[in-house]
Amino acid sequence: MGIKENVGKILSEIPEYVTLVAAAKTRTAEEILESLEAGIRVIGENYVQEAESVLPAIKGKCSLHMIGHLQRNKVKKAVELFDMIQTVDSLKLAMEIDKRAGALGKVMPVLIEINSGREPQKNGIMPENLFDLLESISDLKNIAVKGLMTMGPILESPEDLKPYFRLTRKLFEDASKKYNSSNIEMKWLSMGMSDSYLIAIAEGANMVRIGSKIFGPRYPYKQ
Numbered sequence: 001m002g003i004k005e006n007v008g009k010i011l012s013e014i015p016e017y018v019t020l021v022a023a024a025k026t027r028t029a030e031e032i033l034e035s036l037e038a039g040i041r042v043i044g045e046n047y048v049q050e051a052e053s054v055l056p057a058i059k060g061k062c063s064l065h066m067i068g069h070l071q072r073n074k075v076k077k078a079v080e081l082f083d084m085i086q087t088v089d090s091l092k093l094a095m096e097i098d099k100r101a102g103a104l105g106k107v108m109p110v111l112i113e114i115n116s117g118r119e120p121q122k123n124g125i126m127p128e129n130l131f132d133l134l135e136s137i138s139d140l141k142n143i144a145v146k147g148l149m150t151m152g153p154i155l156e157s158p159e160d161l162k163p164y165f166r167l168t169r170k171l172f173e174d175a176s177k178k179y180n181s182s183n184i185e186m187k188w189l190s191m192g193m194s195d196s197y198l199i200a201i202a203e204g205a206n207m208v209r210i211g212s213k214i215f216g217p218r219y220p221y222k223q
C-alpha cells in the first residue's frame with residue numbers, strides 16, 4: 001500500500017478528536033507532501049536540520065512539531081521553525097526556549113516529555129519531577145505548556161505499554177486539575193506510535209505519532 005492508502009486507513013480507524021502526527025524522520029519532501037495530500041495536518045520531525053531541509057516544500061501546508069530530543073544549542077532555530085516542541089524535559093531547556101521565543105516576540109507551545117519507563121538512559125522527565133517543573137515554568141512568559149508526551153520503553157508486545165500510558169494519563173489528569181492558565185493548559189496527550197496507537201488512544205491519548213505505518217520501513221540515516 002502507498003502513503004495515501006496508509007493515511008486513509010489510519011484516519012478511518014481513529015476518532016476525530018485524535019490528532020495524527022506523521023513522524024517524518026528520514027522521509028523526503030515528496031513523501032511528506034504525499035501524506036499532506038492524503039489528509040495529514042501535522043508533521044513531526046526529530047532533528048532541526050531535517051526540519052529545515054523539508055520546510056520550503058511544506059511551509060503553510062501543515063504545522064510542524066519537534067518530536068526528537070532538542071539540544072540547547074539548537075533551540076534558537078527550533079523556536080523559529082516549529083509550531084510545537086513536544087520534548088521539553090528540563091527547566092534549563094524550558095528557560096532557553098522561553099528566552100529565544102521572547103526574543104522573537106513569540107509564545108512557544110510545548111509538551112513536557114515524561115520518562116514513563118523511568119529508564120536512566122532515556123530522555124524525558126521522571127514522573128515525580130513533573131510538578132516541580134510545571135511550577136517553575138508557570139513563571140515563564142514566552143513558553144506555554146499544552147500537555148504531555150511519552151514514548152514508553154521498547155517492549156516485545158505493545159500491549160505491555162499500557163501501564164506506561166496509564167501513568168502518563170494520570171499525570172495529565174492531575175496536572176489538568178491543578179493548572180488551567182494561559183501558560184499551562186493540559187490539552188494534548190501525545191502517546192502511541194505505529195504499533196501502539198490504538199492502545200494509546202484507549203488509554204487516553206488524543207495525539208498519536210506515526211511513522212512507518214504511514215511511510216513504510218524507515219531508511220537508515222546516511223553517514
Ligand SMILES: *Cc1c(COP(=O)(O)O)cnc(C)c1O
Pocket residue numbers: 023025046067068151193194195209210211212213
Ligand atoms: C520515529 C518516532 C515515532 C514514530 O515511530 P514509528 O514506529 O515509525 O511509528 C514517534 N515518535 C517519535 C518521538 C519518534 O522518534
